[in-house]
Amino acid sequence: MAELMLLGLFDNVETTADVLDEVRELGVRDEQITVMSHVPYAARIFGRKPARLWFLPFTLGGAAVGALLAFFITFLTPQIYRLHVGFQELTPVPPTAIVFFELISLCTMLGAFIGFLLQNRFPILTRRMYDERITDGYIGVEVRAPLDVAERVVGVFEKHHARVIQREDAANFKPQGIRHLLFWGAVATGGAVVLAIPLLFSYDIVEVPWINTMADTVSVGAQEGPRLAxxxxxxxxxxxxxxxxxxxxxxxxxxxxxxxxxxxxxxxxxxxxxxxxxxxxxxxxxxxxxxxxxxxxxxxxxxxxxxxxxxxxxxxxxxxxxxxxxxxxxxxxxxxxxxxxxx
Ligand code: HEC
CATH class of the missing domain: 1.10.760.10 (Cytochrome c-like domain)
Structure with missing residues (x-):
């Protein structure tokens, strides 16, 4: 048992901030400390570094990807597959605007969704210590520390009248969801491949002699009578x-x-x-x-x-x-x- 996981519950923000200061003075790094509360507190109240901001870059990135996709479909595709359209525009404005609007909206939403998951530290692979009283209003402080430091952290917790102190061997907190992550990663990749297969056909990378009704149908309609010379x-x-x-x-x-x-x-x-x-x-x-x-x-x-x-x-x-x-x-x-x- 080289390291311990500790969980203490405190009933107000000021005490929690003091506890965190003292725990850090014992040499515990910020990453080894997790604060859990039933309402969101700004990280700097506890003197902590603000969490990394994923939401905005992913949302903006999504919008940019959407715009690129729309550009590809509206400007590049007609260049690759040229059709004679007489004096018409090859890329007419009204439908082009709609394609841009739709794809940018769609990809922005997708980016925001992924950014939101990452912002909430998804996927969480290790088990977390938890106590239901956190939901009722207590603030939980979870600390991972080597044995000797852990004893002193317990001292700090007790000095500030922590409600509960849970302790567990840190060896029980190894990351464990990796196989799940690999599985879902494979599912997502497989899905992307399946989605890409029709594109191979529509962009003639794979050519299949589809039934071409215009080519295979004689031009006489059933309703037409025998033709007169x-x-x-x-x-x-x-x-x-x-x-x-x-x-x-x-x-x-x-x-x-x-x-x-x-x-x-x-x-x-x-x-x-x-x-x-x-x-x-x-x-x-x-x-x-x-x-x-x-x-x-x-x-x-x-x-x-x-x-x-x-x-x-x-x-x-x-x-x-x-x-x-x-x-x-x-x-x-x-x-x-x-x-x-x-x-
Ligand atoms: C869907 C494709 C297609 C379109 C559109 C089309 N053609 Fe044709 N055209 C053909 C085919 C196929 C033939 C050969 C017919 C045959 O001889 O069996 C042909 C043959 C012809 C012939 C020779 C006929 C003969 O008696 O040998 C002329 C002239 C002609 N097309 C003019 C035109 C003109 C003018 C237009 C536009 C107003 C046009 N075609 C549009 C497919 C097309």
Whole structure:
């Protein structure tokens, strides 16, 4: 029995402060002394060093981590996975603000929670001496000291009329929860790994040929009737797509304005499959469609204007119908743009 644990109870703050001073004079270090009370007292009342402040740094750190995560999701992800969005912002403000707000709030709360646990000295691995009377208002002073010093500490306790003096062999107070700590640490690490697995898929680190409904579905909807071939020599202009008897020419001349509109519309509706220049370059969706022509300009050259128009409005095999995205006028703008690709 080389060291002893002592617990004395005192009924007021002044006595406790005196006891602590005298115990420290006996050469007991501050870390070997624990003061327990049913209400919180500032550490300096007892002449002790204030406890380390974990709460604030963890809360602020949480906020910073949240902001970093939000930055990654809103600014870096669209850079890594570029999509043609026409003239739209790649990182639009309103949804970005929401993502920042949510992630910063979430991580701040998490940081505050962890900081709070650490502030309360979690995890406590050693058994503590305790007496229920501390809950009733007494102040407990727990001291760990070598045998000879311990005897003198008991003397100090008795001099100040300690209510109870518990003494125990310090060997009974070895840290014991380490296995629990390792276990819960492993559980937390396992949880983090499980959470990270879906990220491997969403960031294409692990690529799985998921069922891609757009690629695997023929573009004919169940509600659509059998398709009518365009009557010979017909050209749709406005309103109903097929108008018989019109001359086979483009109704919209390829003016600079029409080409500019066509390019923007092509960027929004076609580039993800065909690439902005029709050469499949940067076509994020197109890479799932090996049958997409390598040169749209060349392929289009073999099609008449109205055939081109019909491919866009009706789709072809796995190319979807874009009639809902483009009005007939806009479709002609796109036709003009596709024609201009060959030059
Ligand atoms: C979802 C992907 C996708 C989108 C979006 C898409 N296409 Fe296609 N496109 C295809 C595929 C797949 C083919 C090959 C069809 C086939 O020949 O089986 C194709 C073929 C074509 C052809 C050649 C047709 C033929 O008869 O050989 C043209 C022209 C064309 N697309 C133009 C467009 C234009 C213009 C747009 C935008 C308004 C567009 N595509 C949007 C997937 C797409």
């Amino acid at each position: 365009a009557p010979a020599e017909s050209v749709p202009i406005q309103g109903p797509v097929l108008i018989a008897g019109e001359p086979a020419t483009r109704p919209l001349p390829a003016t600079a304005t029409s080409l500019e509109r066509g390019k923007a519309l092509f960027g929004i509706n076609c580039a993800m499959c065909h690439g902005l220049a029709g050469d499949r370059q940067g076509a994020e969706v197109g890479k799932y469609f090996p049958e997409i022509p390598a040169s749209l300009a060349e392929r289009a050259a073999s099609l008449s204007d109205q055939e081109l128009f019909l491919v866009i409005t009706k789709g072809k095999n796995r190319m979807p119908s874009l009639a809902e995205n483009l009005s007939p006028g806009e479709t002609w703008d796109v036709v003009n743009y596709v024609r201009s690709l060959s030059q």
